[in-house]
Every structure is written in C-alpha cells, then in structure tokens.
Amino acid sequence: MHKTLPRFLSFPITICLVTFGSFFLFSCNSGQVNQILTPADDNVLNIWWSEGYYPEETEAIQSSIDAWQAESQANVQIIFFSEKDLVQQLENAIKAGNPPDIIYSYNLDLVLLPRLAWEGKLADVSSIIEPIKQFYDPEALQSVNYFNNQTRQRSYYAVPIAQQTTYIHYWQDLLAQAEISDAQLPTEWDSFWRFWEVAQTNLIKQNIDNIYAIGLPMSAIATDTFIVFEQFLEAYNVQLLDDEGKLRFDNPQVRQGIINALEAYTNPYLENFVPPNAIEWGDPDNNINFLSNGTLMTANGSLSIPGSQKGDEINYFQRMRTIPWPNKPDNTPMRYITSIKQIAILAETDRLEEAKNLVAFLVKTENLEAYLEGAQGRFLPVMPAIAANEFWSNGKDPHIAVAITQFDNTRSSYVLLNPAYSEVLAQNVWGEVIHAIATNQITPEKGADQAIKKITDIFSQWK
Numbered sequence: 001m002h003k004t005l006p007r008f009l010s011f012p013i014t015i016c017l018v019t020f021g022s023f024f025l026f027s028c029n030s031g032q033v034n035q036i037l038t039p040a041d042d043n044v045l046n047i048w049w050s051e052g053y054y055p056e057e058t059e060a061i062q063s064s065i066d067a068w069q070a071e072s073q074a075n076v077q078i079i080f081f082s083e084k085d086l087v088q089q090l091e092n093a094i095k096a097g098n099p100p101d102i103i104y105s106y107n108l109d110l111v112l113l114p115r116l117a118w119e120g121k122l123a124d125v126s127s128i129i130e131p132i133k134q135f136y137d138p139e140a141l142q143s144v145n146y147f148n149n150q151t152r153q154r155s156y157y158a159v160p161i162a163q164q165t166t167y168i169h170y171w172q173d174l175l176a177q178a179e180i181s182d183a184q185l186p187t188e189w190d191s192f193w194r195f196w197e198v199a200q201t202n203l204i205k206q207n208i209d210n211i212y213a214i215g216l217p218m219s220a221i222a223t224d225t226f227i228v229f230e231q232f233l234e235a236y237n238v239q240l241l242d243d244e245g246k247l248r249f250d251n252p253q254v255r256q257g258i259i260n261a262l263e264a265y266t267n268p269y270l271e272n273f274v275p276p277n278a279i280e281w282g283d284p285d286n287n288i289n290f291l292s293n294g295t296l297m298t299a300n301g302s303l304s305i306p307g308s309q310k311g312d313e314i315n316y317f318q319r320m321r322t323i324p325w326p327n328k329p330d331n332t333p334m335r336y337i338t339s340i341k342q343i344a345i346l347a348e349t350d351r352l353e354e355a356k357n358l359v360a361f362l363v364k365t366e367n368l369e370a371y372l373e374g375a376q377g378r379f380l381p382v383m384p385a386i387a388a389n390e391f392w393s394n395g396k397d398p399h400i401a402v403a404i405t406q407f408d409n410t411r412s413s414y415v416l417l418n419p420a421y422s423e424v425l426a427q428n429v430w431g432e433v434i435h436a437i438a439t440n441q442i443t444p445e446k447g448a449d450q451a452i453k454k455i456t457d458i459f460s461q462w463k
Helices: 055-072 083-095 113-118 126-135 138-143 172-177 189-205 223-235 252-270 276-280 285-291 313-319 352-362 365-374 398-406 420-426 429-438 444-461
Strands: 024-026 033-035 045-050 076-081 102-104 145-148 153-156 159-164 167-171 212-215 295-300 320-323 336-345 410-412
Touching (some): 045 083, 045 352, 055 352, 113 420, 126 153, 138 336, 138 410, 159 365, 167 398, 189 212, 189 252, 223 295, 223 336, 223 429, 252 429, 276 285, 276 429, 313 320, 313 398
Parallel strands (some): 045 102
Antiparallel strands (some): 024 033, 145 153, 159 336, 167 295, 167 320
C-alpha cells in the first residue's frame, strides 16, 4: 500500500475575492467577471486596487485612504479586484473612456504601465516624486521614469511603493523525511536541481508518491510562469535586448541560450518531477501546491508563501526555508531580476490634483510602512529609511533576511529598456511556449524559434 505524507497545513483551494463597491460582480464558481454597466461616479475619486493576499494588507490601505478622506473632506471609492481581473477590466475601461482615477496592481509595472506611459495615458507625477526623491532607492526612481511617445520625453509617470524578485522556498522536515540533509544543498546549478529530484526518488522508494520535487508553473495563463522563467534566462546569461532596447536575436548565442533555458525549465516536468497539473496552474497554484505539501520546493515572485504562514511559528520558523538561487551554470553568482510596484494616475482624470494629493499621502513613510508590514513583508521597501526599521533589519526573520541579500546583485526588467517588452509579458509569450513544450507539442528548439518570431513581431508593430 502506498503511503502519503501528512498534510500539515490547510490552505483554501478556492480563492474568492470580493469587491468593495458596485462596479463589478465576481462569481467564485465560474471565475468570470460580470460587468455592471454603471458609469463611474464623477463626484468621487475612483481607485482600483489589487485585493490583498492577507486581511492586514487590505485593511492597511483602506485605513490610509479613510484617514486622507477625513482630512481632505473628499469623497473616495476604492474597489478591490483580483489581480487578473484588474488588468483586463482596466484595459476595458480605458477603451470605453471611463477609467478610474488611480490604479495599483502587482503586475502593472510589467504588463501595462510602460505601454500606457508610452501612449500618453498616464499623468505626470513628478510633482509627487521630486519633493521626496531623496528618500528613494535610485533604481526605484529609474523604474518609473517612463518614455512618453506623445511628448517624446521621459518623466515620472508612476510612484514606487515596493520591490520584489523571485525566491526559492522548501520544506526542511520533508527533505529530512527523504533522508537528505539540507546541509548537502548544492550551489552548483545542475546539482541543485538534481538534488530535489533525488529527494523525490527517495520518497517514492518509501512508497510515498503524493509529493513532487519541484513546483514550477508550466501554464500559459500564470504570470508566475514568465516571472520564474526569466530567472532561468538570466541563469543562462541570455541578454534579449541591448542597452538601447533593441532585440539581439541576430546573435546565435541568444537563440541557443533560450533553448538551454527552456530545456532546463521544462525537463523536470517531462521527467515527472513537477506536479502533472502544473500545465494548468494559475498564479495562486504554485503557492497552494507547496503549502499543501504537494511539492518539496518552489520558486515564487514574492514572499507571499512564507507571509501566509506568519501566524504559525512552527511552519514559519522551523519547517519552511527560503534560500538564494544556485549559481548560474557558468558558476557565477545569480543576478536577480527585480520589479518595482507602482501607483499610477490616469491622464484622463478630471480630479488630478486631488488624486496627486492622495497618492502623496499614501507614500508618506508611516503609511507606506504600515501597508508593507500589513502585506506580511511579501514586498520589500524601496525607501532605505523604511528598510532600516526593525521589521526588516533585525535579521531574526529567516525569510526576509535572505530576501534582502538578493537585492545586492540585481537587474531591472527589460520593460525599462523598451516598453514593447511589456506586451511580450502581457501576452505571456514564454508561458505559451513552455506550455507547448511541457505538453509535448513542440521541442525546445521549436519553442525558442516561436518565441523569437512572436517577440520580433511585437517589437516591429510597436508604435
């Protein structure tokens, strides 16, 4: 009879996000968004915001907005959306000429804001940033210094509030049950990934077959797919764009590097070391599989996984580990791709000064700090003064302490070199080819060629 590992954690399989307002209705059963064709109220300041992963996160932003509303005597409506729905509905609202005034979403900096700035659809927020720019990390300011193709100039078109990169987590006790010590954890690239495969093999020898070695998304719908895969491209030193933002596909080493990265990413799935349903995962699913002990390790684009366990000291401090990525295949240290979380104001707003005043209030140190701590540390500060506070700097938090070290060697997303790359991410080009390879429709070589062609087409059409 096969054994199964105990399920130490409970984690909701169905995640339903509820809006605080009447603009949209969400159906948890169908996963569809039903739009109510009611125009936005012109008498209030309208904010669309990503629903927090934790109650404290949503409560913190709501509390700051309530405080500003009481102080300013202005009317504010904040509507919380799931991440996927916010991006899609924002695009719909812009096309309909009825967008909100202020927007914030975890992935907007990667998939939409660079294009909106390029098209002149974001308000210039230099008046917010200039008085406080000395409080920011320079990289954060660079990330919101977008090019506006209408004015043919760069300026600040969003306000930074946090930063993230991609982390690796594993279960120490489950690794021990596989009769492997984490003291043996390699830092060499190939050995690192084989390490987890050996652990799964050991568990299978014990007739434990309900846990997989590695939790990597293989779907074309999860943003986590391209977020994690881009770290694999970095591992293989694939430089897609030059310093002027032009594609480098004429260099044969770039194509070969893409092939190598695709092979390394998909081989664990093809060899049955990744859960079979990873080809169907949405963004929460690598978290869910890991937290329900379905995978020994996983990679994730924020600290949301340990953040979800802060209320359980055993899970947080004893069972779960966060570690740096292994060295690259050439044995040089990994360089981490960062993204900056940003608040933006739509250019069409007729309440510009009011919107600017609210955003300036939200990024006051005490308000921003409360929001980031309410988010359980899943995003890191972009202001050194906040990062110096005990919550981040005491070294006692085993997950935040590791995350901070990863920001010692970073690079920004390609969207800063060329906003056309935001469309590559919005269409999840990498997720499409990864899914096709994982389902044996194409080879990594074919996948690389398909990605190169699609990315080239996107760049050629960018206007």
